[in-house]
Amino acid sequence: MGLGTGILTGHLVTLRRFLRTFLVGQGRTLKRRGGGHQPLDFFRKPAPGTEPVIDQGPTTEGLFTVEYPDERLPTRERFRVLPVLIYDDEDGYVRCTSCNICAKVCPPQCIWMTHAQGPDGNPVPMPEDFFIDMDVCMNCGFCAEYCPFDAIKMDQNFEQSNYERHQTHIYSLQDLLVSSTYYAQTHPEAWASADEVAERNKVKKKKDQRLQKALAGPASGRPAPAAVS
Ligand code: SF4
Numbered sequence: 233m234g235l236g237t238g239i240l241t242g243h244l245v246t247l248r249r250f251l252r253t254f255l256v257g258q259g260r261t262l263k264r265r266g267g268g269h270q271p272l273d274f275f276r277k278p279a280p281g282t283e284p285v286i287d288q289g290p291t292t293e294g295l296f297t298v299e300y301p302d303e304r305l306p307t308r309e310r311f312r313v314l315p316v317l318i319y320d321d322e323d324g325y326v327r328c329t330s331c332n333i334c335a336k337v338c339p340p341q342c343i344w345m346t347h348a349q350g351p352d353g354n355p356v357p358m359p360e361d362f363f364i365d366m367d368v369c370m371n372c373g374f375c376a377e378y379c380p381f382d383a384i385k386m387d388q389n390f391e392q393s394n395y396e397r398h399q400t401h402i403y404s405l406q407d408l409l410v411s412s413t414y415y416a417q418t419h420p421e422a423w424a425s426a427d428e429v430a431e432r433n434k435v436k437k438k439k440d441q442r443l444q445k446a447l448a449g450p451a452s453g454r455p456a457p458a459a460v461s
């Protein structure tokens with residue numbers, strides 16, 4: 233092969249792909265994103281929260297570009313990013329008992345917590361605070377799998393960027409709390425599954441017993457835990 237022929241061939245391949253993609257694709261350029269014609273994208277910005285959700289089906293042809301953040305791919309229920317802590321809407325109490333199991337099973341050891349204590353120094357079955365280092369979390373979901381109180385779940389929110397990469401990347405209890413209604417909306421299939429219904433009922437009983445013990449106050453020597461406001 234002569235000098236420079238390889239480079240020329242490479243350029244021709246690139247040129248052919250460019251032309252097929254952008255010029256002679258039988259209108260495919262305008263039919264990207266699942267088939268929608270969107271030539272005026274530049275002028276038509278959707279309001280935050282109203283971005284169209286698009287999907288690439290098996291019959292989609294041509295260039296398929298998701299113009300994030302103006303467009304989004306659908307979020308699948310089992311897509312998981314970071315853990316969240318659930319509190320129950322019906323009574324406002326966090327489910328977590330600060331048992332520390334999630335912290336023990338977490339492979340990169342990015343969970344830690346402090347146990348709530350009453351004025352007499354006795355422990356209350358709740359976390360005083362709960363931390364997850366989001367930069368270290370590897371999204372494995374072990375914490376949610378092992379939690380015996382159905383208190384920690386994996387969330388789908390991937391938009392976690394901010395302007396500071398140290399302190400604000402350590403999520404505390406207030407950052408991690410989400411309601412049971414939120415979880416039911418984002419994980420409808422799991423929420424309605426027989427396994428989770430049974431688990432919720434089991435956990436509810438345990439929680440009621442725990443709360444009754446704690447609410448017994450001076451007799452048990454333990455103060456009532458605070459509800460999430
Ligand atoms: S989230 Fe679950 S496993 Fe972790 S401390 Fe709370 S109750 Fe225990």
Ligand code: SF4
Pocket residue numbers: 315334337338339340341342343364368369370371372373374375376
């Ligand atoms: S998802 Fe995995 S890495 Fe992240 S906090 Fe849970 S156990 Fe740890």
